[in-house]
Amino acid sequence: MSEAVLPLAMAALTLAGILAGYRVGMVLAGAAALFILLSDLPTAYFNLLVSRIYANVLSNWLLVAIPMFIFMGLVLEKSGVAERALRAAQTALGGSAAGMGISVLVIGMLLAASSGIVGASVVLLAMLALPQLQDAGYDNATSAGLIASSGTLAILIPPSVMLIVLGDQLQTPVPDMFAGAIGPGLLLVAAYGALVIWRARGLARQVRSGPPPSPLRLLIDLGPLIVLVVCVLGSIIAGLATPTEASGLGAFGAILITLIYGKFHWATVFEAARQTVVTTSMVLLVMIGATCFAAVFKAIGGDDVVEVGLMAFGDGPYTVLIVVTPLRDANDHHARRC
Incomplete structure (x- = not known):
């Protein structure tokens, strides 16, 4: 039970920060940094987070589609x-x-x-x-x-x-x-x-x-x-x-x-481009925070806690789907606030 304390505390703190109205990306990244210091992870783990941010987010060419689709929608709106x-x-x-x-x-x-x-x-x-x-x-x-x-x-x-x-x-x-x-x-x-x-x-x-x-x-x-x-x-x-x-x-x-x-009108294109930069920055901030959170959460045993919790409801595919869907909807609701 003691090995589940840190993952549960990390999840609870993150949820509390989101419900308090703080930016989702900041809460995720902040929780990751705090629990590196509270756990027995070495401080060199911060270097690992930097490399994961670069590999998973900043150098991922698939994510180029995000600002382009956002720009498309904003041009149609503006x-x-x-x-x-x-x-x-x-x-x-x-x-x-x-x-x-x-x-x-x-x-x-x-x-x-x-x-x-x-x-x-x-x-x-x-x-x-x-x-x-x-x-x-x-x-x-x-x-x-x-x-x-x-x-x-x-x-x-x-x-x-x-x-x-x-x-x-x-x-x-x-x-x-x-x-x-x-x-x-x-x-x-x-x-x-x-x-x-x-x-x-x-x-x-x-x-x-x-x-x-x-x-x-x-x-x-x-x-x-x-x-x-x-x-x-x-x-x-x-x-x-x-x-x-x-x-x-x-x-x-x-x-x-x-x-x-x-x-x-060029003014419309420039305004759409400006808002695209702002919106894309918000999306990437959440992704960077999520990358940090996932790495630290897994390192302190969070994956095992989640697996045990899901298996407590049963191991059938439909059972897992029913349990996970409300959690996903709640995360979507809070992500839209970022």
Whole structure:
């Protein structure tokens, strides 16, 4: 039992730091440094952490896909292309309360597939869709829940930044991760859609919207975004391009779409690039902290403690999945706060 004290204390301290509101990356790295000093690990272990950070994070070319996908999503957001697609879907499906909710869900799915980042999707949906949902008769809790759920589809639906990171950490090909996430992502969208229709069954209020757009107008507003998503994901899953190459294709495609719509401005590109640097730095900070935490946690016997804890619930694959999934969801929630 004594050998489990340090790993449990490290996990508890890390969780307490995250719940206290400190940056996730700082908490992970700080816990690693503190428990090197508290345990019997030599201080030379700090040198090992530096080498692991360089090998696992800073020199990993797969992670180049992260800023490229982030840049793609930000260009679509800043240029107004995503807003244009959202308004087109709202007009096409927004004649009823259920149609308005479904349109928000569909656009959330498209934004998830075009950017892979949660922040851009949630902010854009909140600004554009929240007033429309309230006009349709949805209460504040349902409106906020639908926007948050639709926006956070970017965690699961490819090209998710989270899937790229997990693929690298688990040594699993990213195309396989993307292909495996499409089914669960669409299943989640269908479940959300059924819930929206059920919640809207008593709302007879009509949404203030313009006349239904013609099929040609709808194709013009939504077509380029859909083509971009299909090209990026299709090239990865079909093996025609690596995730890094496909991310470059996505970034170039986003710029090309702004040119097609006449929305290209250098100021927009510079602002998207600036925010890409900030967001990528936050992601890498979490990865660096996680690398340090994992190395120290394993060195003080944390892997054995986790294995014993999981096996206490049973060794069946479905049992392990049921136990691990709530832990993963909790980690995703706290990671989004970083």
